[in-house]
Amino acid sequence: MAKEVHIAAKSNTYEKLSSWHSNIQIHPTIDRAYKDGSVVFQDGKVVYADAIVHCTGYNYRFPFLETNGYVTIEDNRVGPLYKHVFPPALAPGLSFIGLLSMALQFFMFELQSKWVASVLSGRVKLPSKDKMMEDVIAFDTKILNLWIFPRDLRIF
Structure with missing residues (x-):
């Protein structure tokens, strides 16, 4: 159980999470992170993190797969x-x-x-x-x- 969770995202996809969970805060993307654990977001806000999980996601492409438009x-x-x-x-x-x-x-x-x-x-x-x-x-x-x-x- 985390005391605080900070999510940095390019979109507002995660906005609802902060209304569902009081320990989640949504931020714009990260500007800088330092060895002391401080993380600076694009809006200038600074938090201290025990861990950073960097989730880049995937861009799905299947150039080898011909589905005739079914997928x-x-x-x-x-x-x-x-x-x-x-x-x-x-x-x-x-x-x-x-x-x-x-x-x-x-x-x-x-x-x-x-x-x-x-x-x-x-x-x-x-x-x-x-x-x-x-x-x-x-x-x-x-x-x-x-x-x-x-x-x-x-x-x-």
């Missing part, structure tokens, strides 16, 4: 994906593991891997392509109703 990347969001793994039009032959960025990542990657293996082995059946697409649309609609922007859907 797209818009604002760095890969989709449409049923449960963030299977593109409905190409499932179960194509799956993506590890595209979630705000989760217990390695635990989630393991769960996704086991699910894909279960589907490929025939032990687990996916819903129909139409049902998967309905689920994708319902999820996107739910997230948009929470005022989370499409470019940020990849974080769930």
Whole structure:
């Protein structure tokens, strides 16, 4: 449990976190960091950090993958994906593991891997392509109703 968490970000994606958790503060990007642990943000505010976790994110590109438009990347969001793994039009032959960025990542990657293996082995059946697409649309609609922007859907 951290006494304080300071998040430096280029966008306001994380603004809601500070209203949900009293120990989280949102800042503009870091200007400088010093050996004594002091961190200076672009707005001049200074905090002292025990640790800095530098998360640069990923820019998704799959130049080797031809999906005939069934899978797209818009604002760095890969989709449409049923449960963030299977593109409905190409499932179960194509799956993506590890595209979630705000989760217990390695635990989630393991769960996704086991699910894909279960589907490929025939032990687990996916819903129909139409049902998967309905689920994708319902999820996107739910997230948009929470005022989370499409470019940020990849974080769930």
